Amino acid sequence: MSVHQGLSVTGVSKTFQSGGRAVQALENISLGLPAGKVGVLLGPSGCGKSTLLRMIAGLEKPSDGTITLNGRAVNRPGRDRGMVFQDYSSFPWLSVRDNVAYGLKINGDRNALNEGTVDHFIRAVGLEKFADVFPHQLSGGMRQRVAIARTLANYPELLLMDEPFGALDPETRWQMQDLLLNVVRKERSTVMVVSHDIEEALYLGDVVFFLSRHPGRLRETIFTDFKSSLPQNDREAFLQSDDYRRLELHIRRLMRDEGLDAA
Amino acid sequence: MTAKLSDKATGQRLVKAGISEAANHKGPEYWFDFNQAIPGSQRLLLGAAGWITFVLVWHITSQMDLAPERLYPGPVAVFGALQELFIEQSFLSDVMASLTRILVSFSIALAIALPLGILMGSFARVDAALNPLMGAWRYLPAPAFIPLLLMWLGTGDTQKIALLLMGVVFFLIIMLADVTRQTPKVLIETAKTLGGGRRIILWTVLFRHSLPGYVDTCRQMLAVSWTYLVIAEIVAATDGIGAMMMRARRFVHVDDIMAGIVTIGVLGLLLDTVFRLIYRKSFPYLGRGHS
Numbered sequence: 001m002s003v004h005q006g007l008s009v010t011g012v013s014k015t016f017q018s019g020g021r022a023v024q025a026l027e028n029i030s031l032g033l034p035a036g037k038v039g040v041l042l043g044p045s046g047c048g049k050s051t052l053l054r055m056i057a058g059l060e061k062p063s064d065g066t067i068t069l070n071g072r073a074v075n076r077p078g079r080d081r082g083m084v085f086q087d088y089s090s091f092p093w094l095s096v097r098d099n100v101a102y103g104l105k106i107n108g109d110r111n112a113l114n115e116g117t118v119d120h121f122i123r124a125v126g127l128e129k130f131a132d133v134f135p136h137q138l139s140g141g142m143r144q145r146v147a148i149a150r151t152l153a154n155y156p157e158l159l160l161m162d163e164p165f166g167a168l169d170p171e172t173r174w175q176m177q178d179l180l181l182n183v184v185r186k187e188r189s190t191v192m193v194v195s196h197d198i199e200e201a202l203y204l205g206d207v208v209f210f211l212s213r214h215p216g217r218l219r220e221t222i223f224t225d226f227k228s229s230l231p232q233n234d235r236e237a238f239l240q241s242d243d244y245r246r247l248e249l250h251i252r253r254l255m256r257d258e259g260l261d262a263a
Numbered sequence: 264m265t266a267k268l269s270d271k272a273t274g275q276r277l278v279k280a281g282i283s284e285a286a287n288h289k290g291p292e293y294w295f296d297f298n299q300a301i302p303g304s305q306r307l308l309l310g311a312a313g314w315i316t317f318v319l320v321w322h323i324t325s326q327m328d329l330a331p332e333r334l335y336p337g338p339v340a341v342f343g344a345l346q347e348l349f350i351e352q353s354f355l356s357d358v359m360a361s362l363t364r365i366l367v368s369f370s371i372a373l374a375i376a377l378p379l380g381i382l383m384g385s386f387a388r389v390d391a392a393l394n395p396l397m398g399a400w401r402y403l404p405a406p407a408f409i410p411l412l413l414m415w416l417g418t419g420d421t422q423k424i425a426l427l428l429m430g431v432v433f434f435l436i437i438m439l440a441d442v443t444r445q446t447p448k449v450l451i452e453t454a455k456t457l458g459g460g461r462r463i464i465l466w467t468v469l470f471r472h473s474l475p476g477y478v479d480t481c482r483q484m485l486a487v488s489w490t491y492l493v494i495a496e497i498v499a500a501t502d503g504i505g506a507m508m509m510r511a512r513r514f515v516h517v518d519d520i521m522a523g524i525v526t527i528g529v530l531g532l533l534l535d536t537v538f539r540l541i542y543r544k545s546f547p548y549l550g551r552g553h554s
């Protein structure tokens with residue numbers, strides 16, 4: 001793993017002041033995600049996954065420690081770190097196409113706009129038939145595809161996603177996971193996803209960072225190299241593999257140690 | 264999406280089917296179901312029935328010698344007076360004078376309130392500095408300033424426009440700030456992580472998201488503006504709808520006074536309708552039942 005290419009989090013802690021009391025959300029987190037890989041932040045609710053992701057996005061400041069992306073320190077939000085939020089945030093007054101074009105427009109990226117980048121990503125998430133529709137006419141899964149296309153069309157160096165499929169029904173969630181993997185493989189994106197679902201974490205992640213609670217610490221880093229010998233986009237083969245079963249059981253035990261059975 | 268659209272379509276079909284099915288029975292369960300949507304034709308008919316009843320009661324009571332005819336004229340007399348006012352007296356110029364006062368004062372109010380409201384709704388520190396001040400001014404009734412305004416500005420248009428401005432601008436500032444503040448944080452953060460700077464986010468997210476709310480707020484505050492207009496014109500004016508009514512009072516022309524009231528009502532309703540139309544045409548993305 002090269003130190004400079006990719007995301008590196010070093011000794012990051014975060015303490016919130018809440019009602020006059022200091023609440024330590026994260027303690028001394030260090031982790032690295034190489035460029036072109038998918039990382040997953042997994043852990044029980046309240047362990048600080050969202051907080052860590054928001055600090056990587058630059059939406060919160062660490063109380064301690066440093067975060068760098070491709071060698072540059074992260075201080076504030078920027079185009080290089082696009083974020084997909086849990087609640088399908090689309091600009092309701094913009095059509096699907098204008099939503100996807102929004103980032104390129106505000107950045108004055110004429111070249112990308114002229115090269116058909118917007119249509120490319122609308123097609124990549126399978127929304128070409130709905131390009132001129134307003135978001136409120138779309139289902140939750142489709143709105144989340146708009147958000148993914150909008151973020152990727154802006155060519156971020158790192159794609160951040162906070163429980164992007166958490167509120168979808170299982171069938172749609174599986175479809176969206178495959179869609180995401182196909183798009184990021186093709187675009188060679190670097191991705192950090194927050195999840196509280198073990199299956200989703202192992203299915204999406206090249207590397208899974210398991211966080212424990214109170215305060216949030218990095219408890220274990222799990223690599224999923226076993227997937228390289230499995231056929232791609234074959235969930236059944238994945239779920240039936242011995243490695244998956246072994247890791248799933250292992251993480252389930254970690255979750256149980258945290259006092260919370262994996263749901 | 265397909266699923267969602269077709270759900271909607273079947274939903275509407277079911278509603279229609281339910282209505283026609285129930286209409287065959289026409290029992291109380293049909294006519295007085297709780298908070299049901301009703302067909303547009305029925306809505307129109309029922310609304311017209313309400314108005315016709317009102318005009319009829321007015322007409323009949325005016326014929327019943329409850330009061331001298333000149334103190335309580337019926338609808339026929341009032342509409343006759345309205346016609347005469349427009350054709351034989353120069354009532355149109357009074358109406359224009361009143362409308363001009365409304366539009367000028369409201370434009371000034373908006374020019375002051377919009378920038379302040381946007382800044383207060385967008386930046387907590389601007390809000391903390393201005394909200395206590397503007398919020399307090401709201402509770403000083405504008406008519407209380409009439410004696411002062413008369414002394415400072417005389418009885419001309421300036422005084423009336425000042426009164427209308429005072430009556431509206433503080434409410435407008437606070438309401439526009441509230442609308443702006445309601446912009447979802449997640450949209451602002453989305454724009455930030457797409458590389459948007461402060462100025463871009465202010466215009467393309469906060470302002471743009473609030474636009475429908477601004478239009479709606481203006482519609483509501485215009486109605487308030489009408490109230491102050493009548494007060495301003497009744498106190499001291501040589502032209503305007505209110506001034507005409509005060510002139511008519513001197514000669515006990517009650518039909519003219521009532522014609523003035525009708526005019527004010529109709530104009531207010533028209534202005535309201537124009538704003539509703541602008542709202543519906545400009546914001547097609549606010550699908551009914553969605554936010």
Ligand SMILES: Nc1ncnc2c1ncn2[C@@H]1O[C@H](COP(=O)(O)OP(=O)(O)O)[C@@H](O)[C@H]1O
Nearest residue numbers: 016018023025044045046047048049050051052
């Ligand atoms: N803005 C905030 N102010 C105070 N406490 C916060 C804030 N954001 C998060 N926390 C606290 O930090 C901890 C981690 O929260 P979060 O990152 O949302 O966890 P997760 O996403 O893993 O569920 C929780 O105890 C939460 O209450």
Ligand SMILES: [Mg+2]
Nearest residue numbers: 049050051162
């Ligand atoms: Mg969270």
